[in-house]
Amino acid sequence: MAEAESLTGSSPDPDPDPDPNPNPCPICLAPVTQESYLDQCFHKFCYNCIIRWTNTVARKQSRAPSSLNCPLCKTENSSIIYGYDGTSFQQHYVGKNMGNSEFFSEAHRYRLKCYYTEPGNIADKLHVSRYWKSRKYLQQNRFLPDWLRREIQAVMQEEDVDIIMHHILGVIESLRSDWLKTSRPSTEMVQEEFRMVLSEAARPFLTGRTEKFVNELELFLASGLNIDAFDKAYAKHLGWKIPKISENNDDDDEPIEHTCALPYLYILDEESDGS
Ligand SMILES: [Zn+2]
Numbered sequence: 563m564a565e566a567e568s569l570t571g572s573s574p575d576p577d578p579d580p581d582p583n584p585n586p587c588p589i590c591l592a593p594v595t596q597e598s599y600l601d602q603c604f605h606k607f608c609y610n611c612i613i614r615w616t617n618t619v620a621r622k623q624s625r626a627p628s629s630l631n632c633p634l635c636k637t638e639n640s641s642i643i644y645g646y647d648g649t650s651f652q653q654h655y656v657g658k659n660m661g662n663s664e665f666f667s668e669a670h671r672y673r674l675k676c677y678y679t680e681p682g683n684i685a686d687k688l689h690v691s692r693y694w695k696s697r698k699y700l701q702q703n704r705f706l707p708d709w710l711r712r713e714i715q716a717v718m719q720e721e722d723v724d725i726i727m728h729h730i731l732g733v734i735e736s737l738r739s740d741w742l743k744t745s746r747p748s749t750e751m752v753q754e755e756f757r758m759v760l761s762e763a764a765r766p767f768l769t770g771r772t773e774k775f776v777n778e779l780e781l782f783l784a785s786g787l788n789i790d791a792f793d794k795a796y797a798k799h800l801g802w803k804i805p806k807i808s809e810n811n812d813d814d815d816e817p818i819e820h821t822c823a824l825p826y827l828y829i830l831d832e833e834s835d836g837s
Pocket residue numbers: 587588589590591592593594595607608611
């Protein structure tokens with residue numbers, strides 16, 4: 563035992579992948595920008611994140627909400643405290659300036675929920691390695707623009723994302739034409755290049771969710787499915803019953819056991835409890 567340990571080096575590191583960002587915003591998973599606190603539970607979020615979240619929740623309620631349940635602990639809060647400079651702060655009361663959340667559909671919510679769920683072996687089910695090995699990445703995917711738009715909308719909780727969508731599409735297209743011109747020495751190299759270039763392109767917009775986004779993008783492309791079929795395959799894999807997404811899909815395929823490694827935002831589940 564001691565012998566084996568001494569071989570691994572002089573400074574044993576119990577955590578091989580230390581989190582470079584120990585206290586991220588629970589919503590965007592990136593370092594908190596414009597620190598904001600809920601007034602009762604004092605959970606901390608980015609200002610933009612908690613405002614968007616509030617708008618997303620408001621969309622589901624018939625009357626304008628006058629309070630917000632914390633996405634982390636469910637405590638009822640009535641305002642968001644921000645701009646604290648040591649002596650003063652500002653307060654945003656929930657219920658003011660709501661709107662612009664009509665676009666956020668059930669499908670958007672389901673996609674956002676995927677960002678907080680460990681998807682298990684879905685990459686195998688959707689044949690990701692076959693996609694790269696068989697060089698299917700050289701083909702264009704006509705479902706991609708619509709899928710990308712919805713995905714970015716879901717992740718950013720923002721309706722107008724067309725500029726970002728076209729940016730990402732452009733990056734994918736130029737990668738593809740590059741691959742067509744010059745073939746890479748190995749499949750791994752292509753896949754690695756894809757991940758690196760796409761992460762770089764998406765990070766300014768998606769920050770802490772970039773890695774997951776690139777993963778989801780790869781899954782979607784590799785699946786070769788259209789949006790509906792992709793949603794169904796995904797929901798079925800996770801064992802999620804989502805109206806409009808997993809209609810009459812009562813096959814015997816066992817859903818995987820999925821664990822939540824990420825902060826669990828209860829609000830994503832709210833609707834499935836209710837009706
Ligand atoms: Zn945030």
